[in-house]
Amino acid sequence: MNAAPVGIIGEITDVNKVMSAAEQIRDAGYRQWDIHTPYPVHGLDKAMGVKRSILTYISFVGMVGGLSTALGLQWWTGAFDYILNIGGKGFFNWQFSMPIDFELSILGTAIFTVVGLFGLCRIPTWYNRYQDDDSFKKATDDVFVITIDAEDDRFSAEGTQDLLKRLGAQNVHLVTNHA
Amino acid sequence: MTVAQEQQINQRGASHEEPVREQLVLGNPSMKDITARIASIVESKITTKYLLTLGLTMSMAGLGLFALYYTITTGIGVWGLNNPVGWGWDITNFVFWIGIGHAGTLISAILFLFRQKWRTAINRSAEAMTLFAVVCALTMVLSHTGRPWLFYWLLPYPNQMQMWINFRSPLAWDVFAVNTYFAVSLMFWFVGLIPDLATIRNYVKSDLAKKIYSFFSLGWTGSTRHWHHYEIAYMILAGISTPLVLSVHSVVSFDFTVGIMPGWHTTIFPPYFVAGAIFSGFAMVMTLMVIAREILDLKQFITLKHFENMNKIILATGMMVGYAYAMEMFIAWYSGSQWERWIFINRALGDYAWAYWTMVLCNVVSPQVYWFKKARRSIPLMFIISIFVNIGMWFERFTIIATTLHHDFLPASWGYYTPTWVEISIFIGTFGIFLTLFLLFAKFVPVIAIAEVKAIMPGAQPSHHHDHAHAPAAVEAH
Known part of the structure; x- marks a missing residue:
């Protein structure tokens, strides 16, 4: 059985870099993506284009x-x-x-x-598709982790990885579903 | 931490950038250091010292529980209460413990709204103290009802007598105020904990610990989309906790002011009680943090600057309390009511004068040393003063209750109240419960708000303002 792609993960450690990365991913038209951070970064939600909370x-x-x-x-x-x-x-x-x-x-x-x-x-949800990925776990420690889901219309295994690398992300890799 | 390490930290701190303000976290630790420093407490080995301390506090709690068992099975006749003094240590302790809790909410909510960044090092433990103090207060107030198994009579529920509680009574208001306070403090505390529990979940090695912290962190991933809601939720909770904390002790003071007893029936009580509550709460936070900082080696996070700020608040609220004492006296004289005047003369010169002057010395005189910076930054001194303030604030409540009750309008029924061993044991027991819960908290829950400390580190936030004209809404408008 083929491993289905879950999404692409990339790590950024510099806060200014993650801000501009957020703006560029947003401007590239991605919708199903997220940035996981160890603490709330001021303005990152705006940079990502997150709609005001209700x-x-x-x-x-x-x-x-x-x-x-x-x-x-x-x-x-x-x-x-x-x-x-x-x-x-x-x-x-x-x-x-x-x-x-x-x-x-x-x-x-x-x-x-x-x-x-x-x-x-959507908490409590005691499961996350990225949870076994080592990069993903760093998001509660000291790394800003960008995840772009495979379901996104603009997702492509190579193109999305290139975008993240261009934005300065490290350890960019595809996460697959092992099931 | 050794002296050499501390010097090293200070040097590193100084070489970074000459800070205009004193640094909140010493030694410029990296994010990884912060995680490791706080999360490792959970995994560290349980020491004999810890177990001995826990044994001591649990014995105190055990003594209190035994005294409570004796009270409940026999009746509150085992206490020293009788006519004319119907409220004694029970209500004194209730007001005392509720007051202790107020510092936690003040630090977590009011200082948050005022953007006081220094609160991040102490807010978690102060909030925990709030919860534990309210548990003690509820223990006192439930046991003094005499038949605590009928506690639900305090709540409005449909029953076969078709009767409702009396909403015109301040005692009914108290039930709502204290329970709301407990519930909201618990929610505020837990919401603050979720991201840190997730950090610990990803840090710990053992399977069992991972399972437990996974469960309580509810699957938090640190998603920015979640942080967006989270920050709003935190702001709302802080915003409503601020008036809440001011209301709780006001409502507690209504228990006295709405009655027509001389010495109680005054409008100054609500603000006076709130100032006193914050005063005593900060003193308790100080007492415990001086110890916890030493034992858990948190000098890097809880610095002298934090203590100095807290001491300034203690000085300010101590002065407010002192002002209230003076104003009470003045109003008693100005009222022209002979009963009111007499109660206050009796308070200062009567049978309980020793309690009154203990209160004045501890609460008004002792914090005056904090006018001096050296005193505000001296650990041994602040430890002693904090204990003085705890004692003084306990005596304040005792003085208010006992002096008004022991001499009522009929000289024939005058009396003098002394507690029995049962009341004293219950009081020791509440300290045991409080300290046991705090010790368990300090070991198994992140004592410092990890995510919040990270967020205030230099370089943690973006350094330049982004051009919001590029925001999607604006783009779509073109």
Whole structure:
């Protein structure tokens, strides 16, 4: 059985080089590719042409959800479902509801942010097609690792490797599926 | 680290480029060095010293758990609480531990928003302390309910009595505030950990360790597309944790202020509690980091500059607390209320005057040495002062609770509160739980935020601004 190509990998160690490499791969029209870095590099996402994350909207929904839960819960239990006079205080007032409104808004935002982050990053995914490649593992240590997937329309085993080499990547090689 | 090594590091640091600001990481380590230095802690052999320390802290925790078992099976009558003092060490410890946690959130969230790069060396361990401190606080507050197995009565849930919790009570607000605080701190901490756990996953050799760190790193690859979402998530979490941390101790202070007891019923409490919480939290971070830096050999990452900055915060928040003490006194006099005046005179001159003046000496007087740079950079001195502050802040809570309660409106019911061995053991136990969790954390979890430290190293970020006119959106517009 033939080994199916997974993609091309290249290593870059200089941060300025990886920035310009990102811009050039983007301008060459590649879509299914990525750069794995040990830490967030400022502006690299822009250089790659990554679209703005929708996470802020997800978080906002969480905030609204938390706030409405808090208001609804306090109003419904106190002023609707079981009206109980406690020290002559109001059954529902926005003033006394503030602490819980605030806390549940924060909690809703946090949960939606984390769940949204996991969803957008597709984690947990305990498998990656490149995971057995030695270059790929360096991405959590000290190397910027560029991966260009074989599914990309512009992918060609030789042409893509040449592009990466031209951009200053080292140890450029084809990763294949051993299965 | 030997003296010779340290000198070498300093020389290398100096020869690189004359830094305008003091370097945050000494010795210009490479990215590989940083990974190896921190990840190797996980794989290093467990020493006898470590096991002995762990044995000690676990014995303390064991003592506390035994005292808790005795309390739960017998009832809180085994504590020294009685009329008129219904709150004693239980609530003192609860407020104390919640306060300890605040430094972690301040370092991780507020200093992040202020772009204080020095936070990267200490934020991970400070956040861990937040979690462990909240665990201790929850232990205290659950055990003081008397029947902790009915803890769910604190939550609004449909039940056969068709009754709901009283949302008008600050005690119900507290449940929401503290649990939200714990949950959000845990999420913030874990999100921060994911990239570093992935680094460790790729670093460790043993199969079992690889499996465990693989599991917890959730398959993180360091993809820039993921970092893009990640950085936004981190910013949002920092942004919401900032008001959260200010709210939690405010809500805790509502437990006092919403009551009409003289000495408690004041509007200064929320900011005063928050300042005190940050003050005590930083002191606890200081105490533990001075030790951890020595034992784990992290002098390269946790430098005197970090300590100096923390000491400045301790000085500032200590002054705020001192101001609050003075203002409380003034307002008591200015209020014209005889009860209010009397409580404060009693606080300073009455039965618990020893506790009050311990508090003033530890919290207001002792940090004043930090006006001097030499004192801010002296390790033995900062260790001692940090312990003073811990003691002082504990006494602050104790003073507030005990002085107001022990002399109430009826002189016939006046009393004096002393704790029993059970309360003292539970308090020792919470320290045992806190330190045990911290020791386990320091061994098995990256104690320093590896990815964040790498990101602030010189040369880690692109040196020139790219022309954004080439961004795809702009290209398509042509």
